[in-house]
Amino acid sequence: MSLDFLGLPPRVGTPLFLAPQAGVSESPFRRLCREFGADVVSTEFVSARGILGGNEKTRDYLRFHDEERPIGIQIFGSDPSEMADAAALVTDVYAPDYVDINFGCPVKKVVKRNGGSGCLRDLNLVTRIVQAVSAATHLPVTTKIRSGFDETTRDPVRIGLTCQDAGSRMVTLHPRTREDMYSGSARWEEIAALREALEVPVVGNGDIRTGRDARDMVDRTGCDGVMIARGSHGRPWLFSQARAALDGGVPAPDPGVEERFRICLRHARNAIAFEGNPTKAVIEFRKHLGWYTKGLPGGRKIRADLHQVNRLEEIEERLSGFLSSEGSDEAPAGQTGAAA
Ligand SMILES: Cc1cc2nc3c(=O)[nH]c(=O)nc-3n(C[C@H](O)[C@H](O)[C@H](O)COP(=O)(O)O)c2cc1C
Secondary structure: OOOOOOOOOOOOOOOEOOOOOOOOOOOHHHHHHHHHOOOEEEEEEEEEEHHHHHOHHHHHHHHHHHHHHEEEEEEEOOOHHHHHHHHHHHHHHOOEEEEEEEEEOOOOHHHHHHOOHHHHHHHHHHHHHHHHHHHHHHOOOOEEEEEEHHHHHOOOOHHHHHHHHHHOEEEEEEEEOOOOOOOOOOOHHHHHHHHHHOOOEEEEEEEOOOOHHHHHHHHHHHHHHHHHHEEHOEEEEEEEEHHHHHHHOOOOOOOOOOHHHHHHHHHHHHHHHHOOOOOHHHHHHHHHHHHHHHHOOOHHHHHHHHOOOOHHHHHHHHHHHHHOOOOHHHHOOOHHHOOO
């Protein structure tokens, strides 16, 4: 089986996915990453119960622009019939390109109610959820998993096979357990083992920080797609570097500070336009400001300043103040072309 259901142009070899990320993979960031070469994007995980309750915040999570396509809406929950109803609702109302089920979230509040990676303790439940969701929508249904709940349940191949057999058309693996959270290294060899075992496409995820990493993951695992989360924070251009490496080229160096700030401001303006409430949007954007200024000489000072901003004009002033100060001539620490 292939990734044809994503309708990607033939020139895309191994597609690059922007990972679902709560509070990060929102519409403005998704559009930016698409411009830089992400081939597929996803909403953050949205609770099935929240979708059925239809509150305003949930509707914001689900909104997207057509230029973001192909896009998946990711849902989570532990009740198969609620998950099915939520899938049917997002299919009818939002019409994404696919519906992804979250079996990976490690957050206590979610796991406690058997959502996210909590489901990995009961593979019968995984089967029932995937079957119920698949029966409720005509869209392709996909799954995103971790390697297990803890070391005793660590068995990514069994979990992946369970998803496939229940109807999942693609499986993304972040090869850490729930217990691992983000510690240690992602075990890419588990992605290779899953690729060997499944007929449906396998997307590899975990610890892609440079363009070269994306290439290495494909070479070492044979995965059908590469998904990136943290490496793109404040660095959406990582997707173009990854694309260059996957196509056999040499990734361009990271952009200089001025260009970085231009990208940051474009992102900020889009975030404000999307949110509607400018102050709230800027406060929520502060985390991105921290990421865009990471590694800059004198970065601690500017990050502290940016942490106080409430208005777009303040962001503009602080960034241009930084550029006109001496520090801006220096290359950002640890962000040279070699790092790409
Ligand atoms: C801030 C943040 C929020 C996340 N939210 C989600 C989510 O909503 N759904 C999901 O499946 N994974 C979520 N993840 C996990 C990522 O999608 C990804 O699996 C993980 O970060 C490993 O990839 P990376 O090494 O490229 O960061 C989140 C990760 C981060 C850092």
